[in-house]
Amino acid sequence: MSQYRVLIDANDEKGLVHKVSSIFYSYDLNILSNSEFVDRQSNKFFMRSVVEGNVDNTELFKALREVLPEHSGIKIVKPEKKNIIIMATKEIHALGDILIRHEAGELEANIVAVISNYDNLESFVKKFDIPYITISHQRLERQEHESKIIEAVQSYKEVDFIVLAKYMRILTPRFVETFENKIINIHHSFLPAFIGANPYKQAYDRGVKIIGATAHFVNNNLDEGPIIAQETIHVTHAYSWKDMQRAGRDVEKVVLSKALKLALEDRIFTYANRTVIF
Structure with a gap:
């Protein structure tokens, strides 16, 4: 049966x-x-x-x-493994957590490739026998760079999700619309607080006592797509913003992997920029 x-x-x-x-x-x-x-x-x-x-x-x-x-x-x-592509820049923690969970059989996924605009993570990814594609953004207009990424993604058959594991470039509307409702991002703050660049510095300047991370689907409004998962941890006045950043990385990787697992198991409904999670 x-x-x-x-x-x-x-x-x-x-x-x-x-x-x-x-x-x-x-x-x-x-x-x-x-x-x-x-x-x-x-x-x-x-x-x-x-x-x-x-x-x-x-x-x-x-x-x-x-x-x-x-x-x-x-x-x-049917409960079958879904095909995913991971996009990253230079940071290893979120990407590494997904690769280790995948290796351990915790995720219903085939990781068909990792795409990055730098080659920094290539040697690490190749330890898992996963293709690593470097598409440098240097000396390219944003549209041209994204066209190369779109071409690379579409060269693989039936990609179900694209996971932004600390991919640190803002996506254009064209890219988002090409893969509508398929892009999952991790943002290093408890949204809607501290949208945009360097949220840990923003949090430090505001004197917060908790920091967090948010996994969400990507839409054309920066860091405002439907929220899938969130977690927080406590910090104190003794934390510098760099301390907050180090502590926050553990939250980021757990939240992103949790959101990905929910998506792979078809547990997410989206409507009106919100989600229902079963």
């Missing part, structure tokens, strides 16, 4: 859980897990079910569409 993840978002109305469960029952599918949520403000219904059995995906999709409200979102996904 096969497993399927069934992801539904719809306008809420009475009896949706019953209708969907009845469809599963009619196709002799066993529900292994089920989560649902209703956003009362927007009247939106979200449901993630993991079912087991033998069914034709197209038939199941049609049956669900017939009982759900018009314009409902329906996805039926």
Whole structure:
């Protein structure tokens, strides 16, 4: 028997859980897990079910569409490894954490390549037998540089997510739109605080007592995409901004890996620049 993840978002109305469960029952599918949520403000219904059995995906999709409200979102996904590309610049901690977790079998992913605008991390990445592609930005206009990256990404078949593991260049709208809802970034602050460059220095100047990290999908507003995961740690007046930066790196790598795992397991719904996480 096969497993399927069934992801539904719809306008809420009475009896949706019953209708969907009845469809599963009619196709002799066993529900292994089920989560649902209703956003009362927007009247939106979200449901993630993991079912087991033998069914034709197209038939199941049609049956669900017939009982759900018009314009409902329906996805039926088999739990298979997704293809990801990691983009990095010079910092090793976020990239290294993902590679180690992948090596340990913790992530449902095939890392097809690491792309960087520097070659600093190449020797490290090659220890994991993962292709490393250096696309230097030097002496190139931003559009030209990004065109080369887009070409490199699209040379791989069916890339599901691009993970920015401290990739320290701002992406253009063209790049974001080319890979819409596929780019996951780690920002080194507890958003919405301290957007943009050098947030640890901003935090130090403000005298904060907690610092954090935020993983989010990338959109065309800098560091304002839908938030996937966040964590914080406490700091004191004795911390310099460099101390904050060192302490924050541990938070950054954990938060990014957590967000990636959620995405790989199809646990994230996005709407109205927000997320529902199951």
